[in-house]
Amino acid sequence: MLSKKNRYAFHALEDLLEHRSEGPRLISEIATAKKIPRKFLEAILLELKKAGFLGSKMGKGGGYYLLKQAEQIRFADIIRLIDGPIALLPCVSLNYYETCEDCLEDEATCSLRKVMIQVRDESLKVLESKTLADLLKKT
């Protein structure tokens, strides 16, 4: 399951997209609109900024805004940033790979691994093709 933090992140991004034309948006505006604890949201937005998805401006008239086109922000990217690996086993993760102590035999022949690779690939097909833009399609 996605963490609460990750769900907040998606909602915050959705909010920024909805109000894109209005210029920088305040943390507190997003928090109110999407019912996210203000301070928690602060940390989330900062993380999204450091990863290059958002820009921000301090002081009066400041706030957060999207740096990329909605089509360029994939679900997979956000999930990897906030929650980490999408794969079900570390030894099968593309972005967070770790040699798997669980593979008692070698990884090449580990059968659990083989199935998990398939799961990963099918999940990625969806998560890497869907972007923020899909959040606005109300159909």
Next chain:
Amino acid sequence: MLSKKNRYAFHALEDLLEHRSEGPRLISEIATAKKIPRKFLEAILLELKKAGFLGSKMGKGGGYYLLKQAEQIRFADIIRLIDGPIALLPCVSLNYYETCEDCLEDEATCSLRKVMIQVRDESLKVLESKTLADLLKKT
């Protein structure tokens, strides 16, 4: 990611399958063979038993054994039992559904939900078609 407990569960089931012909298998034998903490494994096997996957016998000559054919034990079933929902959001889970506080609008139109339904369906295609029998295919 799967919990350690869940990985242990798969390895334990694999072990039971490999030694099926030898009659009931001791917890401690499985623990040693698969490098699982004995006491932790105990709890896992009991859970698998209560869910109907395993049988057991106490006393001398006792131990655990599979109750079902390998083809009848799906990955999805084990994951749901040990780790819970496979879906990424509660409001999208088939077996652990909860009304989603995150859907600020109604569920029918929540766009985050729509994407997550697709992810769930693709994952399930794999996890419900793969069974313990696939763990023995060393190809």
Next chain:
DNA sequence: TTAATATTCTACTAATTCTATGGATTAAAT
């Protein structure tokens, strides 16, 4: 009927991760 064997049950503890908050600091605008 007793001793040995092995699962089952109850009740913890430790460690880690997740969720959330408080307050001081820095940057920008007027």
Next chain:
DNA sequence: ATTTAATCCATAGAATTAGTAGAATATTAA
């Protein structure tokens, strides 16, 4: 200067995960 708003730092509480200890119960076999 004053106000506004993001940034940084530190921490605290709750929940979940991982693992352990020991007593109770069931079975076998002598």
